[in-house]
Amino acid sequence: MSKVLIIGGGAAGMMAGVFVARNHHEVHILEKNEKLGKKVFITGKGRCNVTNACDTEELFPAMMSNPKFLYSGFYSFTPQDVMEFFEKAGVPLKVERGNRVFPQSDHSSDIIRALERELKKAGAKIHLHTAVQEIIKKPVTEFVTDSANTLESEATLTESGSDAGKGRKGKKSPDIQQEKITGVILTDGTFIEGDAVIVATGGFSYQSTGSTGDGYRFARELGLKVTDIAPSLVPLKTKEDYIPKLQGLSLKNTGLTIKNGKKVLYEDFGEMMFTHFGVTGPMILSASAHIGAKLAKAPNGELSVYLDLKPALTREQLDARILREFEAGPNKQFKNVIGVLFPSSLTPVMLELGGIPEEKKIHDISREERQHFIDLIKAFPFTITGMGEFKEAIITRGGVSVKEINPGTMESKKISGLYFAGEVLDLDAVTGGYNLQIAWSTAYLAAQAIQ
Numbered sequence: 180m181s182k183v184l185i186i187g188g189g190a191a192g193m194m195a196g197v198f199v200a201r202n203h204h205e206v207h208i209l210e211k212n213e214k215l216g217k218k219v220f221i222t223g224k225g226r227c228n229v230t231n232a233c234d235t236e237e238l239f240p241a242m243m244s245n246p247k248f249l250y251s252g253f254y255s256f257t258p259q260d261v262m263e264f265f266e267k268a269g270v271p272l273k274v275e276r277g278n279r280v281f282p283q284s285d286h287s288s289d290i291i292r293a294l295e296r297e298l299k300k301a302g303a304k305i306h307l308h309t310a311v312q313e314i315i316k317k318p319v320t321e322f323v324t325d326s327a328n329t330l331e332s333e334a335t336l337t338e339s340g341s342d343a344g345k346g347r348k349g350k351k352s353p354d355i356q357q358e359k360i361t362g363v364i365l366t367d368g369t370f371i372e373g374d375a376v377i378v379a380t381g382g383f384s385y386q387s388t389g390s391t392g393d394g395y396r397f398a399r400e401l402g403l404k405v406t407d408i409a410p411s412l413v414p415l416k417t418k419e420d421y422i423p424k425l426q427g428l429s430l431k432n433t434g435l436t437i438k439n440g441k442k443v444l445y446e447d448f449g450e451m452m453f454t455h456f457g458v459t460g461p462m463i464l465s466a467s468a469h470i471g472a473k474l475a476k477a478p479n480g481e482l483s484v485y486l487d488l489k490p491a492l493t494r495e496q497l498d499a500r501i502l503r504e505f506e507a508g509p510n511k512q513f514k515n516v517i518g519v520l521f522p523s524s525l526t527p528v529m530l531e532l533g534g535i536p537e538e539k540k541i542h543d544i545s546r547e548e549r550q551h552f553i554d555l556i557k558a559f560p561f562t563i564t565g566m567g568e569f570k571e572a573i574i575t576r577g578g579v580s581v582k583e584i585n586p587g588t589m590e591s592k593k594i595s596g597l598y599f600a601g602e603v604l605d606l607d608a609v610t611g612g613y614n615l616q617i618a619w620s621t622a623y624l625a626a627q628a629i630q
């Protein structure tokens with residue numbers, strides 16, 4: 180039986196805790212907050228999109244970084260396994276549009292409570308208000324026996340390892356300098372001994388939930404590489420003053436095209452919302468993950484966006500539709516006719532940008548004016564000038580380099596007994612339940628690897 184310390188009681192930490200404890204190890208979850216799963220609580224707008232009910236191979240295209248690294252993790256603990264886990268733990272689930280899985284209750288708290296119940300049942304100990312300051316390691320020298328070419332490990336070692344191996348048979352040389360975890364030091368100075376440590380401290384976004392990037396510091400201090408981090412799945416800031424006028428307006432079936440000059444960078448279709456500073460919503464958040472780096476490199480740091488407000492209609496069908504409205508009221512003013520085509524809050528902006536005086540009578544509108552208006556409906560323009568910040572990012576891009584980690588076990592290649600799981604790793608995905616799936620799968624793999 181090993182004594183396993185899990186730093187962080189978020190999605191990955193809780194899931195890892197359940198499986199390590201089920202394997203009869205002594206588990207201690209060290210969580211700095213007053214409760215577990217603070218970020219899980221706000222996921223999916225409080226409903227928790229717990230995974231995506233797609234086939235396992237369909238997870239990989241949803242990954243924004245390092246999909247190959249996740250091969251073992253995803254196949255060891257698939258979305259179906261995640262669903263079975265929660266259903267067995269007493270949370271009935273439902274699958275919504277885009278295979279997004281939610282608790283039937285629409286309450287993320289049910290997911291947290293289920294994990295807490297399973298932790299308790301398996302005997303894991305939970306320490307709240309317990310912040311880890313540092314992870315402690317010691318050197319371990321491994322010796323290659325030249326004749327047999329077998330590797331033996333010497334665990335009780337001196338700092339230098341120079342005395343190790345004395346008095347043993349065979350010709351040995353201190354070939355591989357390894358290190359091993361011995362425990363953690365809390366912020367109050369207490370040392371807790373452990374055979375293994377799972378770092379599940381999350382990313383750097385929504386820091387109010389506890390994910391303040393501590394895991395990156397731990398990794399650096401232990402000599403592991405951490406890639407640059409950036410906010411991802413964030414709202415986008417826009418330039419034009421008519422966008423804030425649309426604040427609160429949500430559009431369901433909308434086409435999105437993002438361009439750098441004439442070059443199309445990204446296209447999608449879906450749901451979005453206007454805010455007081457720009458745009459957000461599922462389609463925009465996903466777009467942010469794709470265009471972040473391109474925006475930074477774009478001239479003036481700006482990219483053009485065009486919304487297709489009627490993607491189900493071709494230009495010709497749209498023209499026919501508008502003509503039908505026009506024919507029904509040839510003596511009406513333009514502003515009183517086009518209202519039927521858009522949500523009421525959008526109409527004033529369409530009038531402002533449409534180039535047709537709003538008082539103009541329908542029978543006075545030229546074909547050219549109508550075509551220009553159709554251009555606006557099929558390519559409603561605005562400019563992206565920036566990305567949202569960490570405090571409003573769903574996910575952190577970058578993190579502990581996956582090159583440092585064994586993809587089959589989540590253990591550090593350099594330091595024995597040191598495992599990572601969840602968002603602290605250089606792994607991120609688009610929206611749809613994929614980011615939690617990363618947390619569940621990596622946690623499961625780390626848990627099962629601990630002997």
Ligand SMILES: Cc1cc2nc3c(=O)[nH]c(=O)nc-3n(C[C@H](O)[C@H](O)[C@H](O)COP(=O)(O)OP(=O)(O)OC[C@H]3O[C@@H](n4cnc5c(N)ncnc54)[C@H](O)[C@@H]3O)c2cc1C
Pocket residue numbers: 186187188189190191192209210211212215216217218219221222223224227228229230309310311312379380381382384385388389390391392393394572573574600601602603611612613614615616618
């Ligand atoms: C608003 C929002 C909505 C989201 N919605 C979804 C969604 O619907 N579906 C989806 O798949 N993903 C969603 N995500 C992403 C998802 O929440 C994360 O990917 C996931 O929570 C990562 O899990 P984690 O365990 O790695 O980190 P976290 O859940 O962030 O947990 C990390 C834990 O570690 C603790 N900790 C940190 N440092 C220390 C320390 N030094 N000592 C002790 N404890 C420490 C923190 O307090 C925290 O509890 C959403 C994110 C946000 C911000």
